[in-house]
Amino acid sequence: MVSLLHDVVNNSDGACTLDELDPPSVGGRVLYAVVAAPRPPAAAAAGALPRPSFTWIGNMHGDETANKELLLRLAAGLCSGELADNDARWKALQASTTIRIIPTMNPDGFERRTRWNANKVDLNRNFWSSEFPYAKPTPEQARKRDRYGAIMYPAADMWSKVGNFSLQPEAVAVSRYLAAAPPDLSANLHGGALVANYPLDACDSVGVQTSCPSAEEPVPRQLAAAYAAHNPDMTEQSAAPFAAGTVQGAAWYPVLGSLQDWVYHRLGRLMLTLELHEVKDPPAAALDGLWGANSVAFLRLMELAGMGLRGRVLDQTTRAPLAATLTVTSPASSRPTVADARRGGYFYKPLAPGVSYDITVQPYAASGSGTIKYLPIQLVGLRLGMSADRVTAEGSAVGGTSLRLERTLLATRAPANKKKKMLRASA
Numbered sequence: 001m002v003s004l005l006h007d008v009v010n011n012s013d014g015a016c017t018l019d020e021l022d023p024p025s026v027g028g029r030v031l032y033a034v035v036a037a038p039r040p041p042a043a044a045a046a047g048a049l050p051r052p053s054f055t056w057i058g059n060m061h062g063d064e065t066a067n068k069e070l071l072l073r074l075a076a077g078l079c080s081g082e083l084a085d086n087d088a089r090w091k092a093l094q095a096s097t098t099i100r101i102i103p104t105m106n107p108d109g110f111e112r113r114t115r116w117n118a119n120k121v122d123l124n125r126n127f128w129s130s131e132f133p134y135a136k137p138t139p140e141q142a143r144k145r146d147r148y149g150a151i152m153y154p155a156a157d158m159w160s161k162v163g164n165f166s167l168q169p170e171a172v173a174v175s176r177y178l179a180a181a182p183p184d185l186s187a188n189l190h191g192g193a194l195v196a197n198y199p200l201d202a203c204d205s206v207g208v209q210t211s212c213p214s215a216e217e218p219v220p221r222q223l224a225a226a227y228a229a230h231n232p233d234m235t236e237q238s239a240a241p242f243a244a245g246t247v248q249g250a251a252w253y254p255v256l257g258s259l260q261d262w263v264y265h266r267l268g269r270l271m272l273t274l275e276l277h278e279v280k281d282p283p284a285a286a287l288d289g290l291w292g293a294n295s296v297a298f299l300r301l302m303e304l305a306g307m308g309l310r311g312r313v314l315d316q317t318t319r320a321p322l323a324a325t326l327t328v329t330s331p332a333s334s335r336p337t338v339a340d341a342r343r344g345g346y347f348y349k350p351l352a353p354g355v356s357y358d359i360t361v362q363p364y365a366a367s368g369s370g371t372i373k374y375l376p377i378q379l380v381g382l383r384l385g386m387s388a389d390r391v392t393a394e395g396s397a398v399g400g401t402s403l404r405l406e407r408t409l410l411a412t413r414a415p416a417n418k419k420k421k422m423l424r425a426s427a
């Protein structure tokens, strides 16, 4: 696969590059990402918004092989220009969106055709962070086995020594890569079922709660529906708890330490877990059919990267990028979005089409200039120009402009006397 990836990139006429993730797998195999990015635009003004971005992750379970082959086809089609040459939607997508593809995040498991990595750890139970908001399981709960017989809480003692050392190298590599430039939207591919699984996978320490409200609802459900609507085999899956090929992870079977929940909690972004083939390791002859069933759904999901409000927060006077907290006040949401000063003040807040949003933005200076205070910015009546059912509709929103509101927010410094009043008011 490694030489294939190099060939794909070397023959891409500059359309693609190859990233090596760090560290390598337990067995010393490097994890790779193919990056298909819009050409460096000559007109890219300094401080332009980052491109919408999408990241694919395949073969997390080494014995679920076909999704890896589909990602290799996707990479080859993007890098050679074949997809764009034959379809205006693919062409528009590649002109607008940065796409990263990690065909396998478990190369050791792939070689052995096992679900686990070389330490026999299920990588989709290994994404923990100290911010994980759930309580510590009891030792008894921690001995619980999943339906494959694997320990559901792979480091039962992890809770007393939370830290990256307890993570497997493959999980460290992927979490570092995602955190370095969090994708606006991403998908983690699997096999063994046919369903678009959306966050959350768990919302209590032992995974007994089977409905986990997400502060981003209904966006995760709409994204899953958009995928399933373009995969006819998936759409037919409606036996409970599936609904037209979609399911919330926790309603299917709760999982602690999943990658999609880590992305939600740690990065503040949305990832789907897509189960694309009921046979985990199908023969090569099945791949054409699987590509046919999924390629338009791949395209549609990537078109929806960045659906919502994207922008930057800058100091009005100096134009320096600022950090900020964005809080949705209507409809009420308990989950603030953060603008990252280190990424040019960039923020992204998923919004559902057809809903009117009020958002309060509170800018603050990066550390080192903490004495500067900024007035809050009110965004009132934000609404994406499309209804929810059209999100799933074939061919809608080509170009995506009506699904993305883009704003540069200029923050005004609070006058000194006002600052004192505000401090008093909040004391």
Ligand SMILES: [Zn+2]
Pocket (backbone or CB within 6 Å): 060, 061, 064, 189, 190, 191, 192
């Ligand atoms: Zn899997």
